[in-house]
Amino acid sequence: MRDPARTGPRGSEAVFQEQVVPEIDVLYRVALSITRSHADAEDLVQDTLLRAYRAIDRFDGRHPRAWLLTILRNAQVNRTRRRRPDLLHDPDEVTRRAATTEDTRAQPEEAVMAGVLDEHLGAALDALPVKFRQVVDLIDVSELSYHEAADVLGVPIGTVMSRLSRARKRLRDHLAREGILPRRRM
């Protein structure tokens, strides 16, 4: 919690270091899920950090992540107004980062299973519509709460839940067709 009496260059710097900097990882992941491009994600987070720094004196010290995600979302809205809105999907980026397959014969069964899953997950993710892909990226990859994801996307929490449930079922069905996960029974 901030002491208002300490507001000023020194206090702002400390708040920025303590509250904003630790969230850079999360901000980057969220930015990546929104922009689908590493270059755009980096630009967006840089923009977010700059805006956060300028606004730090108005930050009440509570819920830094929620505050930063709001800034990030506003920054993204401004950016997409300036640019074409149809550049959402770059499947290569995430696929490239999916774990590569190596010789897994010597590993325990669980690790083999995880390796096989990782190998096929990229294609299953690429087959998802962008709206489904976004909620999976925000909640499963970036570990945001439903509430945070709803705020970032600007949709009701029920929409997040519905999209997430459908997205996971599609992923599961895709992987079940390849014999990697058991088929759905309900």
Added chain:
Amino acid sequence: MRATLMSPLMRGMGLMLRVRRRLRPDAPARCPEVARVLQSYLDGEVDARTLRLVSAHLEDCRRCGLEVETYTALKQALHRVGDPPAEPVERLRTFAAQLATGDIPDQS
């Protein structure tokens, strides 16, 4: 909080489940009811009572237990996809440090 249902049939079933739950708040959960909240359960987004009911059901139900295992494996795999690349995050940390020390002029 509840997963959104897809079809009228499913909605009807959901209503029946809700009525039953209203009448008997502590009745053991059944498979369809668990299926409806399973994703929220895995994400830690259910209230304490739902958590208790689902956990109790999972202790006895092998089929639902398998569903949990399957979606947990999927969730863990998805999380592994997301390790952020070190380089851009490092550049952003440097940028943040420069901001905080005033090395970057405010262009506003």
